[in-house]
Amino acid sequence: METSQELFDHYNGHEVTAFHLNNDNGVTVTVLSQGGIIREMLLPDKGGKKHNILLEYPTTADYYANPFYVNMMIGTAGGRIKQGQFTINGKTTKVTPNEGQNTLHGGPNGFHSVNWDGELSSTAKEATLTLTHHFAATEKGDFPAMTVSTKYTLGNDDQLVVNFSAEAEAPTIFNPTYHVYFNLSGEKDIRHQVLTLNSPRHMDVDSEKIPTGRLLDNHGTPFDFTSPTALGEAIDGMQNTNEKGFDDIFEVVPDADQRIATLTDPQSNRSVTLHSKRNGLVVFTANSFTPDMNLTLGHGAPHMGIALEAQNLSDATRFENLGDTTLLPGETKSYEIGYQFKF
DSSP: EEEEEEEEEEEETTEEEEEEEEEEEEEEEEESBTTTEEEEEEEOTTTSOEEOOOOOSSHHHTTSSSSTTOOEOOOBBEEGGGEEEEEEEEEEEOOOOOOOTTTTTTTTTSSSSSOOOEEEEEESSSSEEEEEEEEEEOOTTTTOOEEEEEEEEETTSSEEEEEEEEEEESSOOOOEEEEOOOSSSEEEETOOOOEEESSSEEEETTTTSOOOEEEETTEEEEEHHHHHHHHHHHHHTTTOOOOSOOOEEEEEOOTTTOEEEEEETTTEEEEEEOOOOSSSSEEEEEEOOOOOOTTTEEOOOOOOOEEEEEEEOOOOOGGSOOOOOOTTTTTTEEEEEEEEEOO
């Protein structure tokens, strides 16, 4: 097990550090200090050549030149908050909208927006990175002040575990996730890759993609991934929607090992399985990627990758049946996402 760090580039006048975690099987994970961007999940092939199963950009600035949060850490709340406000224990907090009248992915000053402090460590069994940041509530519309620690652990079991932990100074929402975009094959689209979900239902949303509180049955629809399903086949079934693909919040039921989703590339036999104890997973098939996105794989195009975002069902404070996303003063909450690689 090895760790290392180096100067990646500069962004907004500060240095961006690339932190590398390496296991003994040739797996490498690279995380940038800026935005906690996971730039690489490198898996070796039989000849030892490494392949990044994530979409990536050549520079930090490229990640921020579009609205798609490519591979960024998301918080304090993944998904959309209706009209930028939430109520906890009878107190309503208003935060800055950044998508019309609603607040998306923690707003303009969310986890994705800052340059995190990082510390590496390693043992014979695991390589670890810990990113920390204190989010001060200094401007009107900021979320309540919060101290966050995100720990990345890569083991020789070829699993990356991301643990988010936070404490807050006032009642707030804590529903973090990762907006990682997978493309296991390195081809121009993900149509031949196969998705399986432990998901019976998905969230109904309004015209602004805000949850209505209703959960819709997946059975017999393109949303049914309970059996392994080629993404191209499922996307073809969504051509009568505005998105022409998926940008949806699935209710997931973790199994005994907390597995909620598996993405597989039949050609290379690479796969990633997501583990989470929470009840939600956002699936976005990059339907609206645009040609001005200069990714290392090429110019942006629909269905170039698939974002799988493990979290709690979104905007849950407005409904009684969607789970608890609150964080109160005096408590610490932690959530994990595991990414199990096979190659």
